[in-house]
Amino acid sequence: MPPAPSSSSSELRLTVFGTGYLGITHAACMASLGFEVLGVDTDSSKIASLMAGHVPIYEPGLQELLRTEIQAGRLRFSTSYEKAAAFGDVHFICTGTPQLPGGEGADLSQVRSCVTALAPLVRSNSLLVGKSTVPVGTARALSRELAESGHQVEIAWNPEFLREGTAVTDTLAPDRIVVGVTSQLAEDLLRAVYRALTDGGSRFFATTLETAELAKVAANAFLATKVSFINAMAEVCEASGANVRGLSEILGADPRIGQSFLRAGLGFGGGCLPKDIRAFMARCTELGVDSAAGLLREVEKINLRRRSRTADLALELAGGDLAEVSVCVLGAAFKPGSDDVRESPALDVAQILHGLGAHVTVYDPVAMANAARACPELAYADTLEAAATGASLVLLLTEWPEFTALRPSDLGGIVKLKNIIDARNALRPELWRTAGWNYRALGVGAEASAPV
Ligand code: UDX
Numbered sequence: 001m002p003p004a005p006s007s008s009s010s011e012l013r014l015t016v017f018g019t020g021y022l023g024i025t026h027a028a029c030m031a032s033l034g035f036e037v038l039g040v041d042t043d044s045s046k047i048a049s050l051m052a053g054h055v056p057i058y059e060p061g062l063q064e065l066l067r068t069e070i071q072a073g074r075l076r077f078s079t080s081y082e083k084a085a086a087f088g089d090v091h092f093i094c095t096g097t098p099q100l101p102g103g104e105g106a107d108l109s110q111v112r113s114c115v116t117a118l119a120p121l122v123r124s125n126s127l128l129v130g131k132s133t134v135p136v137g138t139a140r141a142l143s144r145e146l147a148e149s150g151h152q153v154e155i156a157w158n159p160e161f162l163r164e165g166t167a168v169t170d171t172l173a174p175d176r177i178v179v180g181v182t183s184q185l186a187e188d189l190l191r192a193v194y195r196a197l198t199d200g201g202s203r204f205f206a207t208t209l210e211t212a213e214l215a216k217v218a219a220n221a222f223l224a225t226k227v228s229f230i231n232a233m234a235e236v237c238e239a240s241g242a243n244v245r246g247l248s249e250i251l252g253a254d255p256r257i258g259q260s261f262l263r264a265g266l267g268f269g270g271g272c273l274p275k276d277i278r279a280f281m282a283r284c285t286e287l288g289v290d291s292a293a294g295l296l297r298e299v300e301k302i303n304l305r306r307r308s309r310t311a312d313l314a315l316e317l318a319g320g321d322l323a324e325v326s327v328c329v330l331g332a333a334f335k336p337g338s339d340d341v342r343e344s345p346a347l348d349v350a351q352i353l354h355g356l357g358a359h360v361t362v363y364d365p366v367a368m369a370n371a372a373r374a375c376p377e378l379a380y381a382d383t384l385e386a387a388a389t390g391a392s393l394v395l396l397l398t399e400w401p402e403f404t405a406l407r408p409s410d411l412g413g414i415v416k417l418k419n420i421i422d423a424r425n426a427l428r429p430e431l432w433r434t435a436g437w438n439y440r441a442l443g444v445g446a447e448a449s450a451p452v
Helices: 021-032 046-053 060-069 082-085 107-119 137-150 167-172 184-193 196-199 208-240 244-252 274-286 290-317 345-355 368-374 384-388 408-411 429-434
Strands: 013-017 035-040 074-078 090-093 127-130 154-157 174-182 203-207 326-330 360-363 395-397 419-422 438-441
Touching: 013 021, 013 082, 021 035, 021 060, 021 074, 021 167, 035 046, 035 082, 046 074, 060 074, 060 167, 082 107, 082 408, 090 107, 090 184, 107 127, 107 137, 127 137, 127 184, 137 154, 137 208, 154 184, 154 208, 174 184, 174 208, 184 196, 184 203, 203 208, 203 408, 208 244, 208 274, 208 290, 274 290, 290 345, 290 395, 290 419, 326 345, 326 384, 345 360, 360 368, 360 384, 408 429, 419 429, 429 438
Parallel strands: 013 035, 013 090, 035 074, 090 127, 127 154, 174 203, 326 360, 326 395, 395 419, 419 438
Antiparallel strands: 154 174
8 A cells, every 4th residue: 555645745755767768867857856766777887877977868958957866865876676665655667668579569577577576675555656668458467466476565557758859848747647546545646746747737647557558558659650641641642743741731730630740751760659569569469459450560561661662762863773872871860859779760771771782871960879889880970071972862861950951052062963862851852953953852752842
C-alpha cells in the first residue's frame, strides 16, 4: 500500500531507475520541481559521469538542469538498489525496452530485473511506477508475479510522451499525464507528485494499467500512421504529377486532420516509433488480434519504401550507375535537434548508396560521432562545405536549420555537378532550379516548381 500523500508533496522522495534518455530527463525534471531524487543505474561508469554533471546525449537544456539540481543537493546518483529502496517513497522505472534480437517484440528483461530486484527491498508502503514503454498487459503480469512471490508492493504505470530535442519542456509542461493505477492511494500519490504540472495546465488521466500502457503505444502508432499516410500520398503525387507539399498544407487546414505530423519526406526513425510499432504488432499477434497489426505492417512498409525511392532518385540523377560517384549526404540524425542515429532514415539511405558503389561523405551538425560509430564504412567531413566539395550529387536527408537555410550559391561553386535531392521537402524548388540545379524531391514531380 503506497503512502498517503503528505500535505507537502516535496517531502516525498523519488528514485529513478535507469539513466538513459528517459531516466536522466525525468530525474532532473522531478528534482527541479523540488523533490529529492536519487537516480540509479547498474552501470557505475554512467553514474560516475552523471555525478560529474555530464549528460551523454545531446538534449537542449538537460545538462544545465542536471548540474543545477546536483548543486542544489536535490539530485544524487547511486548504483545501490538497497540505498534507493531505503530512500524512496515512489520508485520510477525508466529502463530500456529495446526490440528483441531476432524478433519484433519488446525485450522486457531490464524492466523485469529492475522490478524483481527492487520488490524485496522496498518499504511495503512505497509505490513502483513504470515509465518505460511496454506491451499492454506487462504491468498486470508483473503485479501478479510479485504478489505470487509474497511481495506486497503496488505497481502503477505512467507512460512518458517526451520527444527527443524537447525532452525537458515536454516533461515539465506535458499536454497530458497518464497514470494506470489499481488503488485510490496510488492515484492520489501520483496526483501529488505531478501537482505543479497539473496546476500549470497539464491534463491528468487516471485509468487502468492496461489503458495507460496502451495510451503510449497507440499514440506512437497513430503518429507513425499519420507520417506514412502523407508519404503514401507522396507516392500518388509522384505518379500523378500532384505536389505533396501543397496537398499536405491543404489537408492540414482541416482542423479534424491538423497540420502536425503531416510533413512528407523520408519518413520516421529514432529510438521509439519504429520499435514501438513493431512491439505493438507482436503484441497484437499474441492477443489474437493480428488484423489490427495489419494496418501497422503497411505503415512500416510505406516508411521503408521512401528510403528505396530516395536511392532510386539518386540512381536516376547519376544516370543509372552510382559506382565511384561522389555523393554528399547532409544529415545523419533521425531528425533535427537530436544526435540520435537509431533507425535513422538518413543513415540508412547513405548506406544504400554506399552499397551501390557511391563515395558517400556525410555531414551532420551534432550526430557525427554516433554516426561514425554506427556506420564506420562511410566517410565523414568536418564541415558542410567539405562534404559538398566535388560532389556530383547532394542529398538533404535530415532537415537541420543550417541545411534548410542553404542557398544554391552556397554550394554552386564547390560541387562538381548541380544535382540535389531534397528528401525532407525543406528547400524552395524554384530557387534551386532557377540557379541551374537539377532539383528533385519526394512527392513532388520532376518539373513542379512552386511548393503549392
Ligand atoms: C516520438 C513521439 O513523438 C514521443 O511522444 C514519444 O515519447 C517518443 O517517440 P521522437 O522519437 O523524439 O518522439 O520524435 P518525433 O518528433 O515524434 O519524430 C519521429 C519521426 O517522425 C522523426 O524521424 C521525424 O523526422 C518523423 N516525422 C515527424 C516526419 O517524417 N514527418 C512529420 O510530419 C513528423
